[in-house]
Amino acid sequence: MLKKTARSGTFTDNMKLPVHRWFRYSAGFSAEWVNSEILKFQDETGKKAIILEPFAGSGTTNIAADFFNVSSFGFEGHPFVARIARAKQLWYLDTNDLNDAGEELIACASSLTTMPDPIRYNKSNLLGKCYSLDSFNKLERLKIAYEKLSNAEPIWELIRLNITSILRACSHVGTAQWQYVLPNKSKSKVLDPFEAFIGKLEMMxxxxxxxxSSGWQNSSYIEHKDVRQPFKTKKCNLLISSPPYPNNYDYADATRLEMMFWGEINxxxxxxxVVRPSLMRSCSQHSSSDKIDLDEVLSNPLLYPIKDEISDVTKKLDIIRHSKGGKKSYHTMIAAYFLDIAKIWVNIRKNMEKDSKACFVIGDSAPYGIHVPAEKWLGELAVSAGFSSFSFEKLRDRNVKWKNRTHTVPLHEGRLWVKG
Structure with a gap:
């Protein structure tokens, strides 16, 4: 397998691509791969693609669709991430307006002499742990300048995205975009906030x-939406997406640093x-806070196609958790996750043409060492929702590299293809 093919399930290559590289989200896949799938679909069917993206993330599929002047509809459950994706859609705005707004912001921020609020910046909270006083002072001045100058003009959404995108690069602690913030880890390269802002402005x-100049067309639509709830779009014929994996990654927490900086959470x-109500349940923190009744979830008719298997897995998880220190509620997490996905498949089916094609980049999991065959269950739930068939294309093996892994169950990641 070629290395780039194996990596098509990740965001790595996007950091070299225009617009896509404006913000690196913790989850995603290659925009170049999306491009290839759009071309392949149109060549094979002779139809113009109309794309549905129910887990838009930072907008990879939708921005790729703009490259081809292909209509696309994207929905993202995380409100902060949805705003980032919508801002990236504004690539067509006048660059002179962006430059003027950026210069105005830097001039205003440079003139400010205010010191950080000790309530916002102290060593007991995440902001205080992630920034030196000098770095946070400059970032805070950028924020205050933005709040003074911004108006309803969309160009200011790009300015806000710029500030958001440099927050981790200006921190001295472990703040890699694809993982949680690690205050006890440090990194050698730290950018000055004003210089980082100007550099990102030039890139944008x-x-x-x-x-x-390359002929992109603004043809995408992105909305903050919980796709477990009914939605309606123009009938689509191609779906390219990657739902959260059932692996206990807390997507709500992925932008905690950024949301704290902007004052959206404390x-x-x-x-x-603020975030979890519109996200599907893919981590134990979410499922435990929802106080899920396992029997009630498993008795939902939407889970009938996988009821025996998922009941067996959740029963094992419920038993084994009592022997673990954290007693994590993986049993209810897995049940809730697949019920949420079942609801989403029903909503997707209503917005897709009969001869459509769908692809989920997905991986299986093994909480507490109990295997959860995600692609198989997702495929069976898709067929139950009205699709005709499914197949799985493995891209890479997982859980084979790290010596400190919590279990030895071999896992994989790949593309779930659904027809009909």
Missing amino acids: RADMLHAV GWGDLKN
Whole structure:
């Protein structure tokens, strides 16, 4: 397998691509792969693709669709991430306006002499742990300048995205975009906030000019939406997406640093009410806070196609957790996850043409060492929702590299293809 093919399930290559590289989200896949699938679909069917993206993330599929002037509809359950994706859609705005707004912001921020609020910046909270006083002072001045100058003009969403995108690069602690913040880890390269802002501004301007000169068309629609609830789009014929994996990664927590910086939350505890309600349940923190009744979930008719298997797995998880220190509620997490996915498949089916094609980049999991065959169950739930068939294309093996892994169950990641 070629290395780039194996990596098509990740965001890595996007950091070299115009617009896509404006913000690196903790989950995603290659935009170049999306491009190839759009071309392949149109060549094989002779139809113009109309794309549905129910887990839009930072907008990879939708921005790729703009490259081809292909209509696309994206929905993202995380409100902060949805705003990032919508901002990236503004690549078509006037670069002179962006430059003027950026210069105005830097001038305003440079003139400010305010010191950080000790309530916002102290060593007991995440912001205080992640930034030196000098770095946070400059970031805070950028934020205050933005709040003074911004108006309803969409160009200010790009300015806000710029500030958001440099927050981790300006921190001295472990803040890699694809993982949780690690205050006890340090990194050697730390950017000055004002210099980082100006550098990102230049990158954004160059990317916008490239997109316009290359013939991109603003043909995507992205909305903050919980896709477990009914939604309606133009009938689509191609779906390219990657749902959260059932592996206990807390997507609500992925942008905690950024949301705290902008004052949208005060800490981890606020995620329950601000973010989690519109996210599908893929981590034990979410399922435990929802106080899920396992029997009630498993008795839902939407889970009938996999009821025997999922009942067996959740029973084993319920038993084994009592022998573990954390007693994590993986049993209810897995049940809730697949019920959520079942609801989403029903909603997807209503918005897809009969001869459509869907692809989920997905991986299986093994909480507490109990295997959860995610791609198989997702495929069976898709067929139950009205699709005709499914197949799985493995891209790579997982859980074979790290010596400190919590179990030895071999896992994999790949593409679940659904027809009909």
